[in-house]
Amino acid sequence: MHQWDFSSVLDNTDALAAGAVGTLRIFAICLVAGLGLGLPVGLCRYSRRRLFYWPSTAFVEFFRNTPVLVQIIWFYFALPILVPFSISPLAAASLGISLNSAAFSAEIYRAGIQSIDRGQWDGARALGMTWLQAMRRIILPQALKRMTPALTNRAIEIFKMSTLASAVAYVELLQQAKLIASLNFNPIEAYTAVAVIFFVFLWPLVQLTY
Amino acid sequence: MAYQWDFTPVFANADLLAQGLVNTLKVTGVSLSCGLALGLGLALLRLSRWRLASWPAGFVIEVFRTTPPLVQLFWFFFALPLVAGIEMTPFMAAIVTFSIQSAAFFAEVFRAGIVSVERGQWDAARAIGMTHGQALRRIVLPQAVKRMIPAFMERAIELMKTTTLVATIAYADLLFAANEIAQKTFRPLETFTVAALIYFVVITAFSLMARRLERRLSVSGESTVH
Amino acid sequence: MTILGVRGLTKRFGGNEVLRGIDLDVEKGERIAVLGASGSGKSTLLRCLNFMEMPDAGTVALDGRVVGRREAELVQVRQRVGMVFQQFNLFPHMTALGNVMEGLRTVRRMGRAEAAARAEQELARVGLADKAGHYPAHLSGGQKQRVAIARALAMDPELLLFDEPTSALDPELVGEVLGVIRSLAEEGRTMLLVTHELGFAYHVATRVLFLADGTIHEQGSPDEVLKHPRRERTQAFLARHKEFSL
Numbered sequence: 173m174h175q176w177d178f179s180s181v182l183d184n185t186d187a188l189a190a191g192a193v194g195t196l197r198i199f200a201i202c203l204v205a206g207l208g209l210g211l212p213v214g215l216c217r218y219s220r221r222r223l224f225y226w227p228s229t230a231f232v233e234f235f236r237n238t239p240v241l242v243q244i245i246w247f248y249f250a251l252p253i254l255v256p257f258s259i260s261p262l263a264a265a266s267l268g269i270s271l272n273s274a275a276f277s278a279e280i281y282r283a284g285i286q287s288i289d290r291g292q293w294d295g296a297r298a299l300g301m302t303w304l305q306a307m308r309r310i311i312l313p314q315a316l317k318r319m320t321p322a323l324t325n326r327a328i329e330i331f332k333m334s335t336l337a338s339a340v341a342y343v344e345l346l347q348q349a350k351l352i353a354s355l356n357f358n359p360i361e362a363y364t365a366v367a368v369i370f371f372v373f374l375w376p377l378v379q380l381t382y
Numbered sequence: 383m384a385y386q387w388d389f390t391p392v393f394a395n396a397d398l399l400a401q402g403l404v405n406t407l408k409v410t411g412v413s414l415s416c417g418l419a420l421g422l423g424l425a426l427l428r429l430s431r432w433r434l435a436s437w438p439a440g441f442v443i444e445v446f447r448t449t450p451p452l453v454q455l456f457w458f459f460f461a462l463p464l465v466a467g468i469e470m471t472p473f474m475a476a477i478v479t480f481s482i483q484s485a486a487f488f489a490e491v492f493r494a495g496i497v498s499v500e501r502g503q504w505d506a507a508r509a510i511g512m513t514h515g516q517a518l519r520r521i522v523l524p525q526a527v528k529r530m531i532p533a534f535m536e537r538a539i540e541l542m543k544t545t546t547l548v549a550t551i552a553y554a555d556l557l558f559a560a561n562e563i564a565q566k567t568f569r570p571l572e573t574f575t576v577a578a579l580i581y582f583v584v585i586t587a588f589s590l591m592a593r594r595l596e597r598r599l600s601v602s603g604e605s606t607v608h
Numbered sequence: 609m610t611i612l613g614v615r616g617l618t619k620r621f622g623g624n625e626v627l628r629g630i631d632l633d634v635e636k637g638e639r640i641a642v643l644g645a646s647g648s649g650k651s652t653l654l655r656c657l658n659f660m661e662m663p664d665a666g667t668v669a670l671d672g673r674v675v676g677r678r679e680a681e682l683v684q685v686r687q688r689v690g691m692v693f694q695q696f697n698l699f700p701h702m703t704a705l706g707n708v709m710e711g712l713r714t715v716r717r718m719g720r721a722e723a724a725a726r727a728e729q730e731l732a733r734v735g736l737a738d739k740a741g742h743y744p745a746h747l748s749g750g751q752k753q754r755v756a757i758a759r760a761l762a763m764d765p766e767l768l769l770f771d772e773p774t775s776a777l778d779p780e781l782v783g784e785v786l787g788v789i790r791s792l793a794e795e796g797r798t799m800l801l802v803t804h805e806l807g808f809a810y811h812v813a814t815r816v817l818f819l820a821d822g823t824i825h826e827q828g829s830p831d832e833v834l835k836h837p838r839r840e841r842t843q844a845f846l847a848r849h850k851e852f853s854l
Contacts, residue, residue, distance in 0.1 A: 237585040239543035241550075242557055242578050249570040254386060332450035339550055346453055359460035367449045367457060374448045396803050505660060506697035506756075508761055510711035513679070513689035520714050 180356040181365045184348075191348030192369070195334045196343060201266045202330050206273025207323065213274055214281025215307070228278065235275035241336050244268035248340045265337035267328060277326050284319035287310055325382050328374055345369060391567035392576050395559075402559030403580060409476050409545045409555065414538055416477065417484025424485055425492035429492045439489070446487035452547050459551045472553035476545065484541055491533045495526035531599060535592035541587055556580065609636050611767055611798055612657065613740055616666035626652045628822040629666065634767065634800065639793050641809035641830070642802045644819035645845060650802045653819070654769045657800070658689040671766075675729045687715060690760030694772040696752040698744040704731060704755045705740040711763045730758040734788050750781030754788055761792075768792070768799040775804060806849055810834050 181188075216228035235243070248264035261269075288311050296306035338347040345366050353362040392399075427439035430502040446454065459475035462468070499522045507517035549558035560577035612634040619627040626649045634640060644650045654791050655661040657668060659675070659682045667674045675685055699707050708727035712718040720728070734754040744752055753773055760768060770789065775780040786808050793812045794800065803809055809816060809830065816833040816840075818826045824834055826842045837843045 191454060233586065234582060238578050238581045239546040241546040242574070242581055245557065245561070246574045246578055249564060250574045255572045257442070274557040335452040336547075338452070346450070346456065347455070349453075353460065359456075360464055363453060363457040363461050367445075367453050370449045370453060371445065375444075378444075378448050456737065464774040501699035502693060502695050503699065505693060506699070506759075508660060509658060509686055509693075510759065511683050511715045512711075513683055516714050521699055525699075528701070 178361050178365065181352060181361045184352045184356070187348045187352055188345065188365070188369070188380065190343060191345040191366075194337075194342060194344035194347070195331075198262060198266060198269070198334045198342065200336055202269040202273055202333070203327055205266065205270035206330060207277050207326065209270065209274035210277030210326075211281055212369050213278035214285070217278055217282045218285050225345065232275045232278050233269050236279075240268055240272045240333055241339060243272060244336055244340060251355060261337060261340040261342035264340055265334075265342050267337070269333045271321045272333075273330050276329075277323065280319050280322045280326065281315070284315035284322075286312050287318060321381050324377065328377050328381070331374060331377075332370070385571070387572060388569065389572045389576065391569050392563060392572050395563045395567070398559045398563055399577070399580065401557065402554060402556035403584070405553070406542070406545055406555040406557075409473070409480065409548060409553070410538070410542045412477050413484055413545070416540075417483035417488055418534075420481060420485035421488025422492055424489035425496070428493055429496065442482070443486045443489050446483050447490075451479065451483055451544055452550065454483060455547050455551060471555060472548060472551045475551060476548045476553055480541060480545065483544075484537065487537055488534070491530050491537070492526070494534075495530040496522060498529060499525050516523035528599065532592070532596040535588075535595065539585060539588050539592065542588065543581075546581075554584060610634065611636050611643070611671060613669040613672070614657070614666065615669075617656055617663050617668065618650075618665035619656055619661060620664050626822050627656065627663075630822075630824060632817075632824070634798060635681045636766075636798050636816075637796050638798055639812055639814045640800045640802060641813035641816045642819060643804075643809065643816065643833075643845070644825075648819040649822045650819050651771055652773050654691070654800060654802055657687050657767075657769060658691055660691070670850070674723060683715075687711075687763055688765055689767045690763055690765030691769045691771065692753070692756050692760050692773050694775050696744075696749070696756045698756055698759075700744050700753055702739050703743055704736060704747065704758075707744070707755055708758045708762050711759065715763070727758070727762055730762045731755070732786070733761070734758045735784075748781060749777045751783045753777065757785075757788055757792075766798065768797055770799060770801040770803070772802050772804065804849070806834060806846070818845065820845075 178191060214230045216224035217232060219225055244265050244267075247267045248259055248261065251267075252259050285307075292310055292314065293306060296310045300344070301309070334344055335346040337344050338350065341347060349362045349366040352358040356362070419567065424439050424443060427435045428443065430436050430439075455475060458479045459470055459472065462475070462478075463470045474604075475514075503521055504517055507521045512520070545555060546557045548555050549561065552558065557576060560573050564573040567573065610633050612632070613633075614630055614632040617627055617630040617632075618625070626647075630653060642650045642653065645693050652661060656663045659668075662677070669675065670685060670688065677683060683725065698704075699710065702710060705724065705727050709723045711719075712723035712726060713720065716723075731740055734750060734757055736754055736758070738753060739747060739755075744755070747755065755772075756849060773789065774785050777785065782805070786805065789799075789801070790808075790812055799815065802811065811830075813830050816826060816830050817824050818833055818837075818839075820841050826837060826839045832838075833842065834846065837846060
């Protein structure tokens with residue numbers, strides 16, 4: 173029977189703290205970039221003009237139908253060959269997770285906007301508003317309220333996806349757990365501790381979606 | 383000087399890629415089936431009136447939905463063998479992780495589906511003398527399952543993408559195979575691009591099938607649960 | 609002979625006492641119409657009789673034996689007391705024949721061929737033999753309700769409970785359902801009928817109950833209650849249904 177001993181984990185709290193900072197950093201970057209980029213892409217998806225519709229559709233289809241890890245690996249190993257600068261683990265992971273999240277959130281935005289009754293557009297246009305004014309003042313404010321659960325879900329997914337950055341050795345919680353486990357030979361305590369940390373972080377957010 | 387694209391080394395290793403794809407589909411398929419069965423069990427436990435049944439089920443569902451899949455995978459691959467004293471191959475760790483994870487998700491879909499069947503159906507079933515179990519099995523579940531098919535397909539496609547995580551514990555799935563080839567041929571750009579494209583084609587194909595199925599279901603007049 | 613004996617039936621929903629001590633005896637062959645304003649407890653009364661709702665106090669006796677609370681016993685009771693709902697509640701994933709057969713197969717454990725034959729009989733009785741293979745989605749409201757009646761009849765109930773069977777139907781479809789209920793009445797079936805169709809109640813019922821505030825405010829023959837109501841609330845209720853003409 174294995175003797176649980178968390179002392180080795182507690183001795184390494186500074187390593188875990190560094191991991192937590194890394195996790196929060198990449199979460200913040202990808203949340204803003206992903207949900208931010210998703211809005212214009214979602215608007216393009218909603219548009220009936222081919223110039224906007226087709227490129228945004230291609231973007232969404234591609235980044236939704238390929239695994240995030242593959243994207244991260246591609247950005248880390250493949251992209252540097254094409255560009256004259258180096259791609260850090262943070263950059264590669266952020267690119268992958270952000271573009272993926274942008275694609276998913278674009279669909280959330282599109283569905284939310286589409287769910288607003290046509291009559292609202294009529295009312296706005298009848299007052300002489302442009303498409304953009306109507307979208308900004310009338311449609312989006314109503315749509316955003318409906319999209320909050322789905323967007324919160326997306327945020328939770330982004331937080332969980334931060335662990336994928338460990339595949340390119342970015343310093344976040346899981347990467348630190350691997351480090352601690354390999355140095356102290358205590359994978360049970362190390363990975364359990366990190367699982368608990370994630371659970372504690374995410375539980376309140378998940379409760380919000382109920 | 384522009385980069386010279388050269389796909390030939392990649393195609394020379396097509397068999398490795400093919401095997402990787404097969405393994406990806408294998409993990410997806412097995413995890414999906416186990417997850418479905420387990421998920422139904424979890425859902426029924428969750429709906430049960432006995433707290434001894436519903437509480438642990440709820441706990442499992444919450445834990446597996448609120449922790450990252452990669453952490454779960456690492457735990458089952460590195461930690462579980464030490465806790466339980468058993469040998470864990472990457473394949474086994476993958477199956478266990480993704481089955482339970484899918485089950486946690488499916489449990490919520492099942493529960494929502496069952497609850498979405500209107501009360502009148504339960505009434506009618508009980509009014510002709512059915513027990514709770516008979517009503518569930520013959521009347522409510524068949525209707526619930528039909529509504530849940532889109533959500534299931536959605537989840538199946540998600541799972542196909544999530545299985546790439548096994549590459550991090552050295553299971554020879556498509557991503558792992560691509561990595562091996564990239565290192566062998568020093569052609570990461572071409573290799574990973576091809577891998578990404580293969581994933582894209584396969585997943586898009588399944589996605590289109592799922593959408594067609596959903597359209598056919600909604601035409602027959604059934605509402606759906608997501 | 610008394611099929612159903614009810615004593616002191618009481619039912620509360622939250623703080624609201626919907627049934628306050630109902631006493632009722634139903635003899636074999638009786639057709640009892642239950643009238644009352646909405647909220648008077650008519651549906652609740654019916655649903656307590658086959659224990660779809662559990663009474664808070666009082667007893668219900670079937671053929672002289674008081675019914676207990678155990679699920680196994682209630683399941684037996686529901687096989688002997690049939691119910692037809694306002695919203696039909698047909699099983700959408702089964703054909704009309706499938707719906708009628710379902711009780712026989714799953715509850716009575718009858719063989720498929722035997723159950724099918726019996727189901728076809730019942731569907732013919734309600735005039736829908738040609739719709740046996742149709743799904744509920746392709747049936748009109750009146751047809752759906754007739755299938756629901758066939759489904760209840762297939763179980764050979766000693767007592768039939770109709771909970772506003774025509775209230776959810778378009779006016780032109782009401783007649784076909786009332787026609788079926790009338791033919792069942794002429795066969796001598798025992799039934800309780802909660803309805804707003806006062807003309808039908810007058811012609812088909814042997815006894816009329818008027819419910820108010822959770823008690824039987826007035827009861828008697830259709831002539832007594834519907835043509836010469838003695839109590840004020842009954843008179844007020846009937847006055848509101850002015851389209852009622854004999």
